[in-house]
Amino acid sequence: MxxxxxxxxxxxxxxxxxxxxxxxxxxxxxxxxxxxxxxxxxxxxxxxxxxxxxxxxxxxxxxxxxxxxxxxxxxxxxxxxxxxxxxxxxxxxxxxxxxxxxxxxxxxxxxxxxxxxxxxxxxxxxxxxxxxxxxxxxxxxxxxxxxxxxxxxxxxxxxxxxxxxxxxxxxxxxxxxxxxxxxxxxxTTEVTTIEKEKSSHKRKTIKWIEKDKHKFIENIRKNEEKVLDLCNEIESSKKDNHDINRVITSLTNFYSQAAKDSFGTFANKNPIKKKSWGQK
Missing domain, CATH: 3.60.10 (Deoxyribonuclease I; Chain A)
Known part of the structure; x- marks a missing residue:
């Protein structure tokens, strides 16, 4: 990056x-x-x-x-x-x-x-x-x-x-x-903020909620066998990059869905502002 x-x-x-x-x-x-x-x-x-x-x-x-x-x-x-x-x-x-x-x-x-x-x-x-x-x-x-x-x-x-x-x-x-x-x-660094035009598109994000952590763990454990199967796909035999990428994508989607089911999603209703990383 x-x-x-x-x-x-x-x-x-x-x-x-x-x-x-x-x-x-x-x-x-x-x-x-x-x-x-x-x-x-x-x-x-x-x-x-x-x-x-x-x-x-x-x-x-x-x-x-x-x-x-x-x-x-x-x-x-x-x-x-x-x-x-x-x-x-x-x-x-x-x-x-x-x-x-x-x-x-x-x-x-x-x-x-x-x-x-x-x-x-x-x-x-x-x-x-x-x-x-x-x-x-x-x-x-x-x-x-x-x-x-x-x-x-x-x-x-x-x-x-x-x-x-x-x-x-x-x-x-x-x-x-x-x-x-x-x-x-x-x-943290000092940077110039660049304002962008207000967008009608509201991007939905997932936010970690500490008090609902147990829900996230439960959602993962409910499908623990699926995770193990995906991991075994890599371990069981030599895989090419395409197969590895497919398994990693499946794992990412699995954890993302577990997070959505546990914490829900939130839409940013404020105007989009482009700020540099670490800006206070």
């Missing part, structure tokens, strides 16, 4: 990531290289970048940045231009924003192979792990699974930290995942 004219400074890309566990039959040793190639292809020079998702990478408190060797910088001084200098000293943006360079983590297990690959990926692309550095997670680095491992991340360009208003690891809830906790991120 790309967002343009962020605070009149730059554009921003947000990528959602899933990398299978390194011991999985679906694991790929080139996963990070593939993500990097895709990111470089889509990203322009001034674009802020972020990735969020399940990397299945245990990084502990490994450094995700490089401090240049001053002796080497002096030797190369004549060949350094502003662009190279900005790249080498990008980590100083964190210092100026009062973001700690040192991360914290509740995951005390040794980093795994994908953990080392993730921090090297961050170093090559000047991306930084937000966990343990900002929001209510600052100085903590909460585990992102019920097994006390930290394998889910929100990684960002250094200048994106100033737009992070909230960052939190939500307590585990089996309604959303069998293992993972949710990452809550709120980004």
């Amino acid at each position: 790309q967002l343009k004219n962020i605070s009149n400074e730059s554009n921003m890309s947000i990528g959602c990531v899933y990398i299978p566990p390194e011991n999985s039959k679906y694991a790929s040793k080139d996963a990070f290289e593939e993500i990097e190639r895709e990111m470089v292809t889509l990203r322009d020079d001034e674009q802020l970048c972020s990735l969020i998702g399940d990397f299945n990478a245990r990084t502990g408190t490994l450094l995700d940045f490089v401090i240049p060797d001053e002796n080497l910088v002096e030797v190369l001084d004549e060949n350094l231009n502003d662009e190279i200098t900005d790249f080498l000293y990008d980590y100083q943006n964190l210092i100026s924003l009062k973001i700690p360079l040192k991360r914290c983590s509740e995951d005390k297990m040794r980093p795994n192979t994908q953990g080392y690959k993730l921090v090297e990926f961050c170093k090559r692309n000047n991306l930084y792990i937000t966990g343990g550095r900002t929001g209510s997670d600052k100085g903590i680095g909460k585990a992102t699974t019920k097994d006390n491992s930290l394998i889910d991340y929100f990684i960002v360009s250094s200048n994106l930290f100033k737009y992070i208003e909230e960052y939190e690891i939500i307590p585990f809830d089996a309604l959303f995942s069998d293992v993972h906790k949710r990452i809550h991120v709120k980004l």
Whole structure:
């Protein structure tokens, strides 16, 4: 996903990531290289970048940045231009924003192979792990699974930290995942509101209603076998992309219908206003 004219400074890309566990039959040793190639292809020079998702990478408190060797910088001084200098000293943006360079983590297990690959990926692309550095997670680095491992991340360009208003690891809830906790991120920026003409079309939306959560759970459980059948379709044999997309669409429709039956739908009766993400 790309967002343009962020605070009149730059554009921003947000990528959602899933990398299978390194011991999985679906694991790929080139996963990070593939993500990097895709990111470089889509990203322009001034674009802020972020990735969020399940990397299945245990990084502990490994450094995700490089401090240049001053002796080497002096030797190369004549060949350094502003662009190279900005790249080498990008980590100083964190210092100026009062973001700690040192991360914290509740995951005390040794980093795994994908953990080392993730921090090297961050170093090559000047991306930084937000966990343990900002929001209510600052100085903590909460585990992102019920097994006390930290394998889910929100990684960002250094200048994106100033737009992070909230960052939190939500307590585990089996309604959303069998293992993972949710990452809550709120980004805020100042933008110009663009008014659009009043539309006669009233888009219907679904809103989560906490007190009716039990209805949602009941509607899912009534058709639990259908969900299991759809999941088994993927697991039972090798499927091509068409089959996988069909199953994912069926699952999406199933959960959407369960939400409609539980919470109903609401029409927006106000004039449509186009506002940028995160605007207060």
